[in-house]
Amino acid sequence: MLKFDHVCKRYPEAGDVLTDVTFHLKPGEFAFLTGHSGAGKSTLLKLIALMERCNRGNVLLDGQNLNKAKNRHIPYIRRKLGLIFQDFKLLNDRTVFDNVALPLVIAGHGHQEISRRVRASLDKVGLLGKEKKYPLTLSGGEQQRVGIARAVVNKPPLILADEPTGNLDPELSAEIMKLFEDFQQVGVTILIATHDIPLVKKMGHRVLKLDHGRLVAS
Amino acid sequence: MRKEYYRKAKVPVRKKGFVSNLGDKLHAYLDIHAHAFFSSLGRLVRAPFSSIMTIAVMSIAIALSAGFYLFVANIQQLTDSFEDSNHMSVFLKEQVSDQAGAKLAETLRSYGNIKDTKLISRSQALTEFREYSGFGAAIDALDKNPLPAVIQVMPSSESMTQQQLEQLRHTLSQLPEVDQVQLDLEWVKRLQSMLALAERGVTLLSTIFGIGVLFITGNTIRLELHNRREEVIIAKLVGATDRFISRPFLYTGFWLGLLSGITAWLIVTMMMMVLQTPVDELSKLYDGLFNVLYLGFIEVMALFGISTLLGVSGAWLVLVYQLRQLNPE
Numbered sequence: 185m186l187k188f189d190h191v192c193k194r195y196p197e198a199g200d201v202l203t204d205v206t207f208h209l210k211p212g213e214f215a216f217l218t219g220h221s222g223a224g225k226s227t228l229l230k231l232i233a234l235m236e237r238c239n240r241g242n243v244l245l246d247g248q249n250l251n252k253a254k255n256r257h258i259p260y261i262r263r264k265l266g267l268i269f270q271d272f273k274l275l276n277d278r279t280v281f282d283n284v285a286l287p288l289v290i291a292g293h294g295h296q297e298i299s300r301r302v303r304a305s306l307d308k309v310g311l312l313g314k315e316k317k318y319p320l321t322l323s324g325g326e327q328q329r330v331g332i333a334r335a336v337v338n339k340p341p342l343i344l345a346d347e348p349t350g351n352l353d354p355e356l357s358a359e360i361m362k363l364f365e366d367f368q369q370v371g372v373t374i375l376i377a378t379h380d381i382p383l384v385k386k387m388g389h390r391v392l393k394l395d396h397g398r399l400v401a402s
Numbered sequence: 403m404r405k406e407y408y409r410k411a412k413v414p415v416r417k418k419g420f421v422s423n424l425g426d427k428l429h430a431y432l433d434i435h436a437h438a439f440f441s442s443l444g445r446l447v448r449a450p451f452s453s454i455m456t457i458a459v460m461s462i463a464i465a466l467s468a469g470f471y472l473f474v475a476n477i478q479q480l481t482d483s484f485e486d487s488n489h490m491s492v493f494l495k496e497q498v499s500d501q502a503g504a505k506l507a508e509t510l511r512s513y514g515n516i517k518d519t520k521l522i523s524r525s526q527a528l529t530e531f532r533e534y535s536g537f538g539a540a541i542d543a544l545d546k547n548p549l550p551a552v553i554q555v556m557p558s559s560e561s562m563t564q565q566q567l568e569q570l571r572h573t574l575s576q577l578p579e580v581d582q583v584q585l586d587l588e589w590v591k592r593l594q595s596m597l598a599l600a601e602r603g604v605t606l607l608s609t610i611f612g613i614g615v616l617f618i619t620g621n622t623i624r625l626e627l628h629n630r631r632e633e634v635i636i637a638k639l640v641g642a643t644d645r646f647i648s649r650p651f652l653y654t655g656f657w658l659g660l661l662s663g664i665t666a667w668l669i670v671t672m673m674m675m676v677l678q679t680p681v682d683e684l685s686k687l688y689d690g691l692f693n694v695l696y697l698g699f700i701e702v703m704a705l706f707g708i709s710t711l712l713g714v715s716g717a718w719l720v721l722v723y724q725l726r727q728l729n730p731e
């Protein structure tokens with residue numbers, strides 16, 4: 185599903201952020217990405233979402249070499265990903281429904297299809313009935329679940345989450361993680377960057393550990 | 403075996419599904435357009451102050467061009483009504499009799515470079531003067547007709563050069579019966595060449611104001627894009643193409659252009675209406691020679707079309723450049 189092959193990433197200002205990173209995620213696999221602050225976790229995820237490009241090596245998504253993707257192909261590659269952020273990145277002037285519907289509208293689905301899938305997605309994260317609310321009237325945990333609903337509404341084969349529980353208390357964090365496990369159950373590949381070592385240990389999935397840009401455990 | 407059959411039977415069903423799916427997609431596409439179309443208008447309405455300011459500036463620029471164009475067109479029709487601007491008036495000496503005058507007119511008509519002549523005798527001249535000048539009473543106060551007889555001479559060709567005309571005038575002025583010869587509408591000629599210049603001016607001015615309008619829309623869209631930065635970046639993250647993101651902004655450009663065009667048209671029409679009364683008064687004095695020309699249907703449509711096009715183009719230019727820069731970091 186996802187393959188890193190001797191990947192290096194350097195920022196002119198910060199020097200080498202990722203050095204010779206190689207790993208492989210199989211379809212349906214669940215992995216955590218850990219490491220100290222500044223280890224390069226977010227950078228690694230950005231390479232997959234083509235928010236950055238690597239300087240050396242190859243990133244392969246579903247067999248497609250992302251280094252070779254042209255800029256105009258980026259939107260279509262991103263539609264295969266479900267991206268989840270620590271700060272949710274919701275549109276605060278739109279309702280929950282509109283936020284979750286956005287990827288479907290972009291992909292050009294019809295009204296009924298959108299309505300059906302948004303509802304199904306909100307049902308999955310336990311927010312059915314809050315379609316008409318605005319994000320800022322929801323709790324942090326609920327906002328993150330809106331973000332997750334938006335990420336999965338398009339049924340992407342790979343979900344990338346960058347510290348999705350960073351702002352949540354342990355109980356909510358565990359709930360959110362449980363959600364990700366549910367998605368894994370239906371065959372979605374999952375990669376989550378997190379600081380929450382106790383939670384990672386408790387859940388017992390594969391762990392990719394970065395240390396100063398090098399993969400020290402996988 | 404049964405499964406195979408089932409699959410085969412399903413083919414037409416899938417085909418139908420494909421077609422209706424395509425219909426659904428088309429529908430969705432139109433939906434997106436309709437949504438962008440109305441939501442961009444909604445946005446303008448919800449920020450009335452800045453919208454009105456922008457549209458006011460744009461429409462004044464457009465109205466200036468259109469107004470100047472219309473002004474030139476009006477003067478143009480005025481000079482068009484004085485065709486044959488190379489007519490000459492040959493004034494006869496006072497002592498020349500009507501018969502002698504008629505004979506001279508006849509003779510002149512046989513000249514190769516004269517197409518036609520028309521004698522206006524002294525009494526005819528007096529009648530005309532009384533009728534048109536408004537100084538009838540003053541004329542009646544004189545005990546003697548002060549007006550000379552005139553032979554109007556129409557040269558044979560419209561396209562005689564200034565030199566040839568001058569020569570003809572000289573020849574005529576040498577005749578013993580002739581007092582003086584006047585090239586009738588020399589001023590029309592001058593006005594016409596000035597109008598040709600003014601037409602160039604209209605083109606130049608419209609181009610400059612057009613570029614201005616382009617920049618005003620561009621700048622408005624740039625600000626709008628800046629205000630909606632977050633939204634644009636999130637849309638990009640969930641897979642929106644630049645085309646999808648551009649759409650509502652292009653429609654904003656469309657509305658700005660169209661609304662400015664309509665406002666400009668109203669401004670110009672109002673200006674012409676203000677001028678209507680004095681022009682009518684003036685026209686009455688000159689035998690209803692001119693009418694106020696308004697923008698015609700085609701011209702109004704062209705005005706709307708061009709302003710809309712400028713709005714959309716201004717937006718497009720900014721989007722092409724700015725969307726590339728606006729990336730999630």
Ligand SMILES: Nc1ncnc2c1ncn2[C@@H]1O[C@H](COP(=O)(O)OP(=O)(O)OP(=O)(O)O)[C@@H](O)[C@H]1O
Nearest residue numbers: 195197198201219220221222223224225226227228
């Ligand atoms: N756009 C950028 N330009 C320059 N340097 C950058 C950029 N983004 C990240 N870096 C640097 O790269 C290094 C890794 O950053 P990254 O965000 O990947 O770390 P992280 O593991 O996600 O850290 P955290 O746990 O704090 O989120 C940091 O030293 C950071 O300063």
Ligand SMILES: [Mg+2]
Nearest residue numbers: 225226227346
């Ligand atoms: Mg990070």
